Amino acid sequence: MSIVLLAARVDLEHVLIVGAVLFAIGLYVALSKRNAVAVLMGIELMLNAVNLTFIAFARFVESPRPLDGHVFVIFVITVAAAEAAVALALAVAVYRHRETIDVGKISLLRW
Amino acid sequence: MAIKTEPLVVNIGPQHPSTHGVFRMRVTLDGELITDAEMVIGYLHRSMEKLAEERTWTQNIPFTDRMDYLAAMTGNFAYCITVEKLAGIEVPERAEYLRVIFAELQRIASHAMANGTFVNDCGAWQTPLFYMFREREKILDLFEMTCGARLTLNYMRIGGVAFDIPDEFLPQLQLLVDELPDRFDEYDQLLVDNEILLMRSRDIGIISAEDAMNASLSGPMLRGSGVAWDVRKGDPYGVYDRFDFEIPVGHTGDCFDRFMVRMAEVRQSLSIIKQAMEQLPPGNHCAEVPLNFRPPEGEIYCRIESPKGELGYYLISDGSPFPFRFHVRSPSLINLSALKEMVVGQTVADAIVTLGSIDINVGEVDR
Amino acid sequence: MSLLANWYDFRDLGNPVARLIEALQDAGLSGGWIYAISGLLGAIGILSFVGVAAVINIWIERRLIGRIQVRRGPNRVGPFGLLQPVADAIKLIQKEALQPDNADGIMFTLAPIVIFIPAILAFSVLPWGEHMVLADLNVGVLFLLALSSTTTIIIFMAGYASNNKYAILGSMRVIAMLISYELPVVLALLGVVLFAGTMSLTGIVSFQETYWSWLIFFQPLAFLIFLLGSTAELNRTPADIAEAESEIVAGFHIEYSGMKFGLFYAVELVNTVAVSAIIASLFFGGWWTYGLEEFIPGWILFIGKIYSIYFIFIWFRGTLPRFRVDQLMAFAWKVLLPLALINAMMVALEIFIWTEYEISAGIVLPIFAVVNFALAGVLIVGFGRVMSRTMERFPKLPRLVKDIDVPLPEPSTA
Amino acid sequence: MDDLGVVIAFWALAAMTIGAAAMLILVRNLMHAILFLILSFVGVAGLYITLSADFVAVAQVLIYAGAISVLMIFAVMLTPLSERDNSGNFLQLPALVLSGLVIAGVTFVALETEWREAGRGSFDTTAAEIGEALLSPFVLPFEIASVLLVAAMIGAIVIVRDD
Numbered sequence A: 001m002s003i004v005l006l007a008a009r010v011d012l013e014h015v016l017i018v019g020a021v022l023f024a025i026g027l028y029v030a031l032s033k034r035n036a037v038a039v040l041m042g043i044e045l046m047l048n049a050v051n052l053t054f055i056a057f058a059r060f061v062e063s064p065r066p067l068d069g070h071v072f073v074i075f076v077i078t079v080a081a082a083e084a085a086v087a088l089a090l091a092v093a094v095y096r097h098r099e100t101i102d103v104g105k106i107s108l109l110r111w
Numbered sequence B: 001m002a003i004k005t006e007p008l009v010v011n012i013g014p015q016h017p018s019t020h021g022v023f024r025m026r027v028t029l030d031g032e033l034i035t036d037a038e039m040v041i042g043y044l045h046r047s048m049e050k051l052a053e054e055r056t057w058t059q060n061i062p063f064t065d066r067m068d069y070l071a072a073m074t075g076n077f078a079y080c081i082t083v084e085k086l087a088g089i090e091v092p093e094r095a096e097y098l099r100v101i102f103a104e105l106q107r108i109a110s111h112a113m114a115n116g117t118f119v120n121d122c123g124a125w126q127t128p129l130f131y132m133f134r135e136r137e138k139i140l141d142l143f144e145m146t147c148g149a150r151l152t153l154n155y156m157r158i159g160g161v162a163f164d165i166p167d168e169f170l171p172q173l174q175l176l177v178d179e180l181p182d183r184f185d186e187y188d189q190l191l192v193d194n195e196i197l198l199m200r201s202r203d204i205g206i207i208s209a210e211d212a213m214n215a216s217l218s219g220p221m222l223r224g225s226g227v228a229w230d231v232r233k234g235d236p237y238g239v240y241d242r243f244d245f246e247i248p249v250g251h252t253g254d255c256f257d258r259f260m261v262r263m264a265e266v267r268q269s270l271s272i273i274k275q276a277m278e279q280l281p282p283g284n285h286c287a288e289v290p291l292n293f294r295p296p297e298g299e300i301y302c303r304i305e306s307p308k309g310e311l312g313y314y315l316i317s318d319g320s321p322f323p324f325r326f327h328v329r330s331p332s333l334i335n336l337s338a339l340k341e342m343v344v345g346q347t348v349a350d351a352i353v354t355l356g357s358i359d360i361n362v363g364e365v366d367r
Numbered sequence C: 001m002s003l004l005a006n007w008y009d010f011r012d013l014g015n016p017v018a019r020l021i022e023a024l025q026d027a028g029l030s031g032g033w034i035y036a037i038s039g040l041l042g043a044i045g046i047l048s049f050v051g052v053a054a055v056i057n058i059w060i061e062r063r064l065i066g067r068i069q070v071r072r073g074p075n076r077v078g079p080f081g082l083l084q085p086v087a088d089a090i091k092l093i094q095k096e097a098l099q100p101d102n103a104d105g106i107m108f109t110l111a112p113i114v115i116f117i118p119a120i121l122a123f124s125v126l127p128w129g130e131h132m133v134l135a136d137l138n139v140g141v142l143f144l145l146a147l148s149s150t151t152t153i154i155i156f157m158a159g160y161a162s163n164n165k166y167a168i169l170g171s172m173r174v175i176a177m178l179i180s181y182e183l184p185v186v187l188a189l190l191g192v193v194l195f196a197g198t199m200s201l202t203g204i205v206s207f208q209e210t211y212w213s214w215l216i217f218f219q220p221l222a223f224l225i226f227l228l229g230s231t232a233e234l235n236r237t238p239a240d241i242a243e244a245e246s247e248i249v250a251g252f253h254i255e256y257s258g259m260k261f262g263l264f265y266a267v268e269l270v271n272t273v274a275v276s277a278i279i280a281s282l283f284f285g286g287w288w289t290y291g292l293e294e295f296i297p298g299w300i301l302f303i304g305k306i307y308s309i310y311f312i313f314i315w316f317r318g319t320l321p322r323f324r325v326d327q328l329m330a331f332a333w334k335v336l337l338p339l340a341l342i343n344a345m346m347v348a349l350e351i352f353i354w355t356e357y358e359i360s361a362g363i364v365l366p367i368f369a370v371v372n373f374a375l376a377g378v379l380i381v382g383f384g385r386v387m388s389r390t391m392e393r394f395p396k397l398p399r400l401v402k403d404i405d406v407p408l409p410e411p412s413t414a
Numbered sequence D: 001m002d003d004l005g006v007v008i009a010f011w012a013l014a015a016m017t018i019g020a021a022a023m024l025i026l027v028r029n030l031m032h033a034i035l036f037l038i039l040s041f042v043g044v045a046g047l048y049i050t051l052s053a054d055f056v057a058v059a060q061v062l063i064y065a066g067a068i069s070v071l072m073i074f075a076v077m078l079t080p081l082s083e084r085d086n087s088g089n090f091l092q093l094p095a096l097v098l099s100g101l102v103i104a105g106v107t108f109v110a111l112e113t114e115w116r117e118a119g120r121g122s123f124d125t126t127a128a129e130i131g132e133a134l135l136s137p138f139v140l141p142f143e144i145a146s147v148l149l150v151a152a153m154i155g156a157i158v159i160v161r162d163d
Helices: A002-007 A012-032 A036-060 A068-098 B048-054 B061-067 B069-087 B093-121 B127-147 B169-192 B195-201 B209-214 B220-224 B255-279 B331-336 B339-343 B348-358 B362-366 C014-026 C031-068 C084-094 C105-114 C116-125 C140-161 C165-196 C201-210 C220-234 C258-283 C298-319 C325-357 C361-388 D004-026 D030-050 D054-078 D092-112 D126-135 D139-160
Strands: B008-012 B024-030 B033-040 B247-249 B298-306 B309-317 B323-329 C399-401
Touching: A012 A036, A012 D004, A012 D030, A012 D092, A036 A068, A036 D004, A036 D030, A036 D054, A068 D054, A068 D126, A068 D139, B008 B348, B008 C165, B024 B339, B024 B348, B033 B339, B033 B348, B048 B061, B048 B323, B061 B069, B061 B362, B069 B093, B069 B298, B069 B309, B093 B127, B093 B169, B093 B255, B093 B348, B127 B169, B169 B195, B169 B255, B195 B255, B195 B348, B209 B220, B220 B247, B220 B255, B220 B309, B247 B255, B255 B348, B298 B323, B309 B331, B331 B348, B331 B362, B339 B348, C014 C031, C031 C084, C031 C116, C031 C258, C031 C298, C084 C258, C105 C116, C105 C140, C105 C258, C116 C140, C116 C258, C140 C165, C140 C201, C140 C258, C140 D030, C140 D054, C165 C201, C165 C220, C165 C258, C165 C325, C165 D054, C201 C258, C220 C258, C220 C298, C220 C325, C220 C361, C258 C298, C325 C361, D004 D030, D030 D054, D054 D126, D126 D139
Parallel strands: none
Antiparallel strands: B008 B024, B024 B033, B247 C399, B298 B309, B309 B323
8 A cells, every 4th residue: 555655656766766666677677688679779778777867856856957857968968869870880891790789709809 | 683583473463354264373472473384274274275176177166266266366267268168169259258358357356346445444444445345336236137156256257258248247247447547546545645654564574576576476465566467468368368468566675666567467357348348249158168078188288367367277187077177376375475475574563465466266275 | 228318419529428438437337447448439439430531432442543544443343443452352352461581470471460450559549520530649749749650660581581682672672762751750750749739649739729720820831841741651652762662572562462461552542541631630620620510410521521532642643753862861861851850940930939039829829820821832943943953943855856867787689 | 755646656657667777687688678678768757747747758758759769779780699798707797796786775875864945836837948948047058968969979970981
């Protein structure tokens, strides 16, 4: 019952916890998947979690310029788009040269 | 270093809206580019050449309808002219003129159909096809008026034609001949001035004059490549040497040239029809041919210019009422043989346009 | 009860709803409930329009295409063939919804259902009348663009799940095409948004009302770019390369049969209506028609405008052949995108002049209209010249030859 | 944020987002994973709306669900079928532990910190203010972002170009 009451409203803490769970899933995906595209998906998920907390802080926390959080998110989305383009181009290039996009098998920089 | 991709093998046909029947093309694709193509024919094989050996010379005429069913008159014409030459039958003057009129009408109908479906293959949503159908319909009405049939006509006989034309035929034909040039001007406006159609068909499916001759192409395919060859002029049959007409010849041999050659040939056909109407003599419409018709022993090859190209019949007679050998040189089949060279290296979309510009009729390809 | 007093006043269907909300507030309901009830009413209104439109449009489209193609179109079922869509629907429902053996079951089933979501959501931000808007988002235009970009994924889902080579070809075409066409469309809408100074569709309509002029007079180039770009986004001729009847048979929905196919068919019509409605609100004043809405209900005018623009799409479909994929891409990147960029820059300059020097709208707007029309004309003609330089503008007609000029073969003898 | 409807929407969307993200770990087919990722992106966009950030929400759908996922689909379609699995590597257990630690740590911090919460309602119009913010205080990052995008575009083209 107390959990239901806890969930009956949305405060900063709740959004932060949702963001944390999302971030953790993204982290797990990014660390544990073989496929380079899957790794990228994990990274995007982590970026989304961070964006969510930005928006949450903008919404709930006292600030002289509350919309700066939104502006940050816009920048993060921009950077994420650029990053995705480059990362996927890299994945394609790596596949072209080594015929695999399994990040475990790409051992070029391993010492 | 290109990305290593897996080739995609796609069956175009036999059930495909743009293969004009049950023709199948097995293409290997790299993305959208065709790297290899294989023609598969035979889905409509009806064994006509063999069946014809079991039937009398006259009974074989309906088979010729059903080969190129979009140009049944020319099939009739080619067969009858071959048998007449084999047996040395003199055809009455009036019948010769009627044959020319009907063959040219059939050419217009067939070209209308070919160009309509060609634009359809370019992606127009059937509109040009329906307009072309409208013109073809009027020609079919004339056929119906004369012989009762519209598609598989079985109109010509050995020695002439089956029926004389009815009285109201010539006025109706005059109306049509007067009306069609305006109509085709309109289609020129709609189609030839259309930038998208130009983009889709120009410099697509090019075949050079030399290749076209080496591949033994004929008809608009050959003329589109810039070779001025027409059986009606080069090897005149019937009364074609009495008419004054011109051969439209393309420049580069692309799909657009073939399309335009057909458009121009319609006008030449109309001019032939006009001249034939003026010169049409009175008289008998069919020579006397015995019911138990047995041509003398011998063999013959005779050809005419069908809408699709050089349509030839090779017949051997052993003096019996049945042909010993009945072979057709069908223009659709031989024009189709150049398709592989034309489509390899193009995209799928262009391959469809190229196939449309060849104007095959699977009934004639497979026989 | 004020709610019942003017029930016959159908000029603005928003008024009865507003009174209903007032009545509910008087009754002491909480905000959430009122929100839910009014939203439900609006949703019912929109869904009934969309449902009727999807059915009627089948008839309209087939009849009009029939007229364009010198035939009659459906005229057997019911008066003027009006019940033809019903017959079609009955036929489609009866048919078995086949599913290929190796298809991706869930995605295959889900795609035709999910594709309706963006199509219907697009109607929610449209202003149907003065107070008739379900969700007056202040980012309405951007919302519409976001919806159209999600359609791409769903079409890809359908094509990928079908496990068919034609379907894969079709869906890869769709993705490549929609990505290319998003840019000119966004830039064309940027011109409109800059001019109106708001992204809310209600705001754009009221801007046109305030300055007593439809936006097409200020943004002719944006209108053309948006119209051509949206034919590509809608998969309609001349840009229907994803379906490409004559090439890849039906593209991404080749494996769909029965009502699953029917849903794709319906969503195409609904999307076309949605885009027509967007064009009507952005460029043709939405419900506002130079004071005519005082006499005729605004929503009827709006529907009239929607169908006028829908007619253009049908006309395109009935007349034009299809582009090839690379030509379509080249058209987007080489023609539409530069034009859209120039247009956006021009609008920015004009708005800068307008706001910075505080010139009155009466003087400056007619000048802008003339300048923009001239610019559109010059750009279109100029681009036509530049682009056609690579190709001879007029095709070479076949030359007419009197005699054959190839060596004669041996004449055939008996 | 006490309006019941918004609270219900928030939790439903949060469940959808996290559920879809969790499916990312479980599904075998990479293409399904991308579709779940898109669902997750859309869920996050919904969460933004409940937090009254509508411009960011629409931008999220436009760019994440509309563009980045399409890029991913392209990348997957360019690789052969044998590469399209979604299996894990030897780091699964450490990753699980690390993820658990992240959740625990952030939850602890979120619950224990005294946030200076403002009793602010939802924002009215965010688009115009964001635009002004981008072009007055953040104009330098804004320009740099555009340079970054151009650089990324050129870089991506250079990387995948045929030599």
